[in-house]
Amino acid sequence: MDRLVKADVKEVELSFKRDQKCGTTFRLSNLMHTMSVAVNLTTTNPSLFSFSQPFSIIPPLSSSSYTLLLSQPSDHPPLPTTVPNDVINVKASMLPTGKAGLEGLRRLFARPGPHVFRDATIPISFVGPHVVEFLISQRTQISGFDFFFNKAVSGCSGSELTELLRPAIASGNANLVSSLIDAGGDVNPKVSDSGCWLSLAVRSGSIEVVKILIACGCKVDNSVLHDAVAMNRVDLVDILCKNFPEIDVNWADSDGRTPIHIAAANGHVEMLKFCISAGGNADVWDRKGWTPLHCAAEKGHLEPIKSLLECSNVKYVVNKNGKTAFDLAAENGHLNLLCFLRFDDFLLRAARLDDAHGLKSCLAEGAEVNGRDQNGWTPLHRAAFKGRIECVKVLLNHSAQLDVVDDAGYTPLHCAVEAGHVQVALLLVAHGARANVKSLEGIVSPVSLDRFKNHPALVHPVCHEQERT
Incomplete structure (x- = not known):
C-alpha cells in the first residue's frame, strides 16, 4: 500500500x-x-x-x-x-x-x-492582496520573487487585482503591471482617488507601463499631460498626444494653468517648444492673471523666456496684482532677464528717436536686437518706419533680422517703403532684404502715407502714441 x-x-x-x-x-x-x-x-x-x-x-x-x-x-x-x-x-x-x-x-x-x-x-x-502588495514594495530584495508573486496573485479577487495595479504602476515595473492585468486587473477602475491609472503611470516615469496601459484600453483625462510636462518628459507627452486625439494641450487645471504655464515655471524649454508646436497657446492667462512669461520670469528661467518672446507678445501684460513679467524678475533678483523683459523697450525707443548712441549702449547692455513689442515690431521695424537710417545701420551691424514680420505680416522693408523712406529701403535691399512678399512699386520716389493710411502697422494705438511723442 x-x-x-x-x-x-x-x-x-x-x-x-x-x-x-x-x-x-x-x-x-x-x-x-x-x-x-x-x-x-x-x-x-x-x-x-x-x-x-x-x-x-x-x-x-x-x-x-x-x-x-x-x-x-x-x-x-x-x-x-x-x-x-x-x-x-x-x-x-x-x-x-x-x-x-x-x-x-x-x-x-x-x-x-x-x-x-x-x-x-x-x-x-x-x-x-497583502502578500502581493508586500512583494511589490520589496521586489528587489526577495529571492524567488516571480514564484511567490504568481502564487500570491492566485488568491486575489478581480477587484483586489485592480486595486493592486496602483502600487504596481507606481513602481514602474511593466512586468508586474502586465501580470496583474492578465490575471484580471481592470485598467479603468470605476472609482479611484488618484485619477486614472495612466496618470499614475506617467508619474512613475515608465514609458513601458504607459504603453501597456494604452494598449489595454486605459482611459485618459487631460490632467495626465500636466504630470508629464512637470516631469519634463517630452517622450511621454508625445506618446499621449499621438494616442489620444482628445487630449487638449491648452487644458487648464484648477488654477487655470496650462501645460505651457507648467513648462515655463519649471524652466523646461524643450517641453515648452513641444507644447507650442502642438498647438499650445503661449498668451493664455491663469486665474491670477499670469501668463507663461510671468511664470518663467518669477523663477528666472532665461531660455524659456527667449522662446516665449519669439512667439508671444505679452511682455507688457500685467497680472491681477498689476505686475508685468519684468516686475516679477526684478523682485526676485533675476537681473539677467531684465534686458529681455524691458531694456529691449529702450532699444525700440532709441530706434524711434534716431538715438544711435543710445542704441549702441542698449545693445552693449545685452538688449535683444530682434526683441518685439506688443505689435510684433522689432527695433528695425521701428527705425525703418521712422526713416532713422543711422539707427538702421547700427542694427544691421548687430545682426538684426531683415525679413522678420510683425503681427500684420510686414517686414522692416515694407515699413520703410510705405512710410516713403527710400534711402532706408534701398539700404535694406542692399543688405539682402527680400521684396517678394509685397510689391515695392514707388521705391524710387517718395511714397505718400495717405495711400497706406489703412495699413495695420500705421493704425496701431502704440504707433500713434509714439508719433505724437
Whole structure:
C-alpha cells in the first residue's frame, strides 16, 4: 500500500492579512475500508505554523478537517528565504483498535518504523492582496520573487487585482503591471482617488507601463499631460498626444494653468517648444492673471523666456496684482532677464528717436536686437518706419533680422517703403532684404502715407502714441 490517507488539495493556500490571525482549512480522507488511521501533522517551520489538531484519528473511509494556523500576527507575510515554500508533512499509521489517547498517538509516531507512512507533503503558499502588495514594495530584495508573486496573485479577487495595479504602476515595473492585468486587473477602475491609472503611470516615469496601459484600453483625462510636462518628459507627452486625439494641450487645471504655464515655471524649454508646436497657446492667462512669461520670469528661467518672446507678445501684460513679467524678475533678483523683459523697450525707443548712441549702449547692455513689442515690431521695424537710417545701420551691424514680420505680416522693408523712406529701403535691399512678399512699386520716389493710411502697422494705438511723442 502506497498511502493510508489522501489530501483534498495539492497545495494549501493561506490568505495572509496584516496584523491579523491567519488560518486555512484542508481535508484528509482515510483510504482504508475497514481500519481507522492515525494522523500526525507537522511543518518544516514549526515556529511559524501550528495545527488545531496535530494528532487525530480518521475512521474507515471517512474524512477530517484540519486548520493550519500562522502562529503570530505579522505586518508582512513571513515568506521563506528560498524557494520552495514551507510544507506540511502528513504521517499516517494504521490503528487496528480504532482508539488511542493523545499520549498514545505521540508514542506511535515517535517510533520510526514501517508502521508509519509518509503519506503527503503539501506546500504552503501565502496568497492575497497583502502578500502581493508586500512583494511589490520589496521586489528587489526577495529571492524567488516571480514564484511567490504568481502564487500570491492566485488568491486575489478581480477587484483586489485592480486595486493592486496602483502600487504596481507606481513602481514602474511593466512586468508586474502586465501580470496583474492578465490575471484580471481592470485598467479603468470605476472609482479611484488618484485619477486614472495612466496618470499614475506617467508619474512613475515608465514609458513601458504607459504603453501597456494604452494598449489595454486605459482611459485618459487631460490632467495626465500636466504630470508629464512637470516631469519634463517630452517622450511621454508625445506618446499621449499621438494616442489620444482628445487630449487638449491648452487644458487648464484648477488654477487655470496650462501645460505651457507648467513648462515655463519649471524652466523646461524643450517641453515648452513641444507644447507650442502642438498647438499650445503661449498668451493664455491663469486665474491670477499670469501668463507663461510671468511664470518663467518669477523663477528666472532665461531660455524659456527667449522662446516665449519669439512667439508671444505679452511682455507688457500685467497680472491681477498689476505686475508685468519684468516686475516679477526684478523682485526676485533675476537681473539677467531684465534686458529681455524691458531694456529691449529702450532699444525700440532709441530706434524711434534716431538715438544711435543710445542704441549702441542698449545693445552693449545685452538688449535683444530682434526683441518685439506688443505689435510684433522689432527695433528695425521701428527705425525703418521712422526713416532713422543711422539707427538702421547700427542694427544691421548687430545682426538684426531683415525679413522678420510683425503681427500684420510686414517686414522692416515694407515699413520703410510705405512710410516713403527710400534711402532706408534701398539700404535694406542692399543688405539682402527680400521684396517678394509685397510689391515695392514707388521705391524710387517718395511714397505718400495717405495711400497706406489703412495699413495695420500705421493704425496701431502704440504707433500713434509714439508719433505724437
